[in-house]
Amino acid sequence: MHLDHTDTIHPERHSASAARPDGSRRALRVGLGGPVGSGKTATVAALCRTLRDRLSLAVVTNDIYTREDAAFLLREAVLPPERITAVETGACPHTAIRDDISANLEAVEDLEEDIGPLDVVLVESGGDNLTATFSKGLVDVQIFVIDVAGGDDIPRKGGPGVTTADLLVVNKTDLAPYVGSDLAGMARDAQEQRGELPVLFQSLRGEPGVGPVADWVREQLSAWTATAVLPA
Amino acid sequence: MTTTATAPQGTAGVSARARITAVPDGRGGTALPLLSGGGPVALRRTRSADPSAARVTLVGAMSAPLRGDRLAVEVRAEAGAALRVDGSAATLALPGRTAEPARYDVRLEAGEGGLLHWLPEPLISVSGSDLRQQLRAELAPGARLVVRDEQVLGRTGEEPGRLSSRLTVRRAGRPLLDQQLDFGPGAPGWDGGAALGGHRAVGQLLVVDPAWDREPPRARVLGETAVVTPLAGPAVLVTALAPDALQLRRVLDSALTFTSW
Amino acid sequence: MSVATLLLLADGRFPAGGHAHSGGVEAAVRAGRVQDAASLEEFCRSRLHTAGLTSAALASAAAAGHDPLALDEAADARTPSPALRRTARRLGRQLMRAARATWPDPELDALAAARPKGAHQPVVLGLVARSAGLGPLEAAHAAAYESVGGAATAAVRLLGLDPLDATAVLARLAAETDEVARQAEAASSKAVEDLPAASAPLLEITAEQHATWSVRLFAS
Numbered sequence: 001m002h003l004d005h006t007d008t009i010h011p012e013r014h015s016a017s018a019a020r021p022d023g024s025r026r027a028l029r030v031g032l033g034g035p036v037g038s039g040k041t042a043t044v045a046a047l048c049r050t051l052r053d054r055l056s057l058a059v060v061t062n063d064i065y066t067r068e069d070a071a072f073l074l075r076e077a078v079l080p081p082e083r084i085t086a087v088e089t090g091a092c093p094h095t096a097i098r099d100d101i102s103a104n105l106e107a108v109e110d111l112e113e114d115i116g117p118l119d120v121v122l123v124e125s126g127g128d129n130l131t132a133t134f135s136k137g138l139v140d141v142q143i144f145v146i147d148v149a150g151g152d153d154i155p156r157k158g159g160p161g162v163t164t165a166d167l168l169v170v171n172k173t174d175l176a177p178y179v180g181s182d183l184a185g186m187a188r189d190a191q192e193q194r195g196e197l198p199v200l201f202q203s204l205r206g207e208p209g210v211g212p213v214a215d216w217v218r219e220q221l222s223a224w225t226a227t228a229v230l231p232a
Numbered sequence: 233m234t235t236t237a238t239a240p241q242g243t244a245g246v247s248a249r250a251r252i253t254a255v256p257d258g259r260g261g262t263a264l265p266l267l268s269g270g271g272p273v274a275l276r277r278t279r280s281a282d283p284s285a286a287r288v289t290l291v292g293a294m295s296a297p298l299r300g301d302r303l304a305v306e307v308r309a310e311a312g313a314a315l316r317v318d319g320s321a322a323t324l325a326l327p328g329r330t331a332e333p334a335r336y337d338v339r340l341e342a343g344e345g346g347l348l349h350w351l352p353e354p355l356i357s358v359s360g361s362d363l364r365q366q367l368r369a370e371l372a373p374g375a376r377l378v379v380r381d382e383q384v385l386g387r388t389g390e391e392p393g394r395l396s397s398r399l400t401v402r403r404a405g406r407p408l409l410d411q412q413l414d415f416g417p418g419a420p421g422w423d424g425g426a427a428l429g430g431h432r433a434v435g436q437l438l439v440v441d442p443a444w445d446r447e448p449p450r451a452r453v454l455g456e457t458a459v460v461t462p463l464a465g466p467a468v469l470v471t472a473l474a475p476d477a478l479q480l481r482r483v484l485d486s487a488l489t490f491t492s493w
Numbered sequence: 494m495s496v497a498t499l500l501l502l503a504d505g506r507f508p509a510g511g512h513a514h515s516g517g518v519e520a521a522v523r524a525g526r527v528q529d530a531a532s533l534e535e536f537c538r539s540r541l542h543t544a545g546l547t548s549a550a551l552a553s554a555a556a557a558g559h560d561p562l563a564l565d566e567a568a569d570a571r572t573p574s575p576a577l578r579r580t581a582r583r584l585g586r587q588l589m590r591a592a593r594a595t596w597p598d599p600e601l602d603a604l605a606a607a608r609p610k611g612a613h614q615p616v617v618l619g620l621v622a623r624s625a626g627l628g629p630l631e632a633a634h635a636a637a638y639e640s641v642g643g644a645a646t647a648a649v650r651l652l653g654l655d656p657l658d659a660t661a662v663l664a665r666l667a668a669e670t671d672e673v674a675r676q677a678e679a680a681s682s683k684a685v686e687d688l689p690a691a692s693a694p695l696l697e698i699t700a701e702q703h704a705t706w707s708v709r710l711f712a713s
Contacts, residue, residue, distance in 0.1 A: 088711065090711045092650075095512050099506065099512075101508065102508055102510040106586065398690060400690070407567055408570055410567065410571050411573070412691050421539035421541060421543065422539065424536055425521045425532060426517060426521070426536055426540035426693045427694060434694055451575050451701050451704075456702075457695075458698065459698045459701045461575060464569035464570070469573045
């Protein structure tokens with residue numbers, strides 16, 4: 001009765017298969033990681049405000065302490081409360097987004113099941129460290145958010161987040177003059193670390209705000225709907 | 233009266249069984265066609281505050297059970313009957329002449345529309361005693377039940393004896409609650425931070441009411457060491473720890489406010 | 494029986510969601526009942542012989558081939574706290590997901606279909622052990638070990654306890670953990686209603702308190 005029966009069909013997804021149980025295509029899952037205070041939650045909030053009129057969105061937060069980021073998003077009313085879920089991480093967001101993604105998978109699947117078809121689920125990691133990256137079993141693309149005030153040497157230092165994220169966002173460019181950060185140098189260092197992978201500089205306090213990042217998410221969604229193959 | 237002074241081999245203990253059966257008396261009250269005490273368990277029909285219910289008080293249980301004793305109480309509230317059983321004094325589990333543990337088995341049954349209160353006084357586990365207590369209740373789907381179960385571990389300032397107590401409730405033939413508590417010498421970990429954490433009185437109050445099939449009461453925290461929890465069926469359990477019997481009773485009584493009956 | 498399979502199943506890194514749960518340690522730390530290695534050991538010992546024994550017996554019985562739905566019902570009756578029932582089902586579902594990918598088996602599919610919101614974790618654990626080719630004793634070992642392993646890890650994070658001290662606590666409890674597993678296995682051939690039902694009053698009480706906290710590190 002054990003491993004002999006490998007020919008059985010197992011309809012439930014174990015991780016990131018593109019199909020929902022009913023055979024429809026699931027939402028694109030976008031991970032957002034980065035150090036504490038770099039503006040991940042603010043970026044999520046801005047993305048929601050920008051994209052929510054045209055797309056069906058939901059957010060999963062992974063906090064160090066329970067529900068802090070989820071509570072912020074709820075207060076800001078960026079989405080209806082039923083579209084925001086907090087995953088508790090036992091003080092280790094990086095474990096919950098990379099090593100043991102089961103609670104996050106439950107959360108994204110439950111959102112799709114409870115709310116209906118979604119276009120994009122944003123999965124935000126609690127601010128952890130520079131090495132925190134999302135498992136490919138959890139998200140389809142990931143954004144790493146750093147900020148100019150956290151030190152303009154972060155792109156040079158590299159690390160898996162800076163080096164491998166599908167998009168690197170350098171946030172709070174409006175602060176650069178005050179903290180003496182060298183934006184051109186950061187861009188150079190980032191390109192050296194990342195090669196062809198894109199880097200966007202962002203200030204949520206002025207124009208164009210989150211626009212370029214939102215455009216990037218839309219492009220990813222188009223690519224996802226065009227190429228994500230559903231099992232026959 | 234069913235008492236044998238020399239029952240199961242090798243033990244010098246008492247073997248006794250008390251039985252109560254309650255039925256509707258046809259006039260809106262409850263009759264007791266069977267009321268039979270046994271050995272140290274004496275039964276008295278006492279005055280009931282509720283005219284529809286019969287009341288029986290367990291009396292004279294002060295000195296029992298000793299090691300080696302085997303005591304049993306069987307209580308049935310048949311369909312439509314209302315019975316309240318309470319106690320006149322605490323029960324002491326005492327050391328005896330044998331190494332054999334004492335056994336105390338309580339069987340409760342309530343039929344359709346029946347109402348049964350089992351509200352004995354606390355059990356005190358005296359140093360050197362060894363008691364295995366079991367309470368099993370079988371309920372019809374439409375029966376109501378209140379069970380209070382209080383244990384005090386040792387008399388003031390003494391270490392407790394060995395006490396094992398299991399509370400099993402089945403409703404409509406399915407398990408509703410199954411809890412075993414083990415204390416004292418030979419029960420590892422009983423006083424640790426997941427179990428008693430130094431408290432010397434522990435109690436449970438169970439209320440089963442089929443009316444909660446639709447909407448169970450919500451969980452409620454009653455201070456640092458007591459909680460009201462809705463079970464997976466139409467029932468709530470109050471679990472409480474306290475330094476002593478008096479404070480334990482105060483908490484359990486304060487929780488008994490979710491029924492109007 | 495493959496020892497490596499047992500080690501894999503019992504490994505704290507097995508991705509089944511356990512890392513986010515403290516097994517009641519977070520509440521015990523807040524109440525001052527766990528503050529150092531000695532009190533952690535007492536906490537773990539009482540957890541092992543109560544909730545641990547009950548879980549190990551359920552897991553062992555599931556591995557022995559008892560009806561998992563009857564065991565799931567028995568687990569409900571043994572878990573008065575709704576917060577603990579929710580936790581057990583959530584962890585059961587997460588374990589089910591990981592196990593169906595690692596040890597595919599129609600028995601797991603059947604339980605997953607019958608309990609889409611998750612069966613109690615010890616029941617799933619026992620069935621997973623069975624699917625992985627392990628027996629009732631191994632299932633009991635995995636459950637008994639897990640009943641203290643997660644708590645010790647959580648104490649390290651919550652108290653900044655020296656991880657070597659926390660690991661030494663688990664080492665000192667090893668013989669008792671084995672003994673609990675043996676007791677559970679010995680009970681696993683009994684009728685479901687006669688399985689151990691050892692309860693831990695403080696775990697039940699504090700689980701409900703913990704569930705109301707707005708700021709906490711662990712989900713339970």
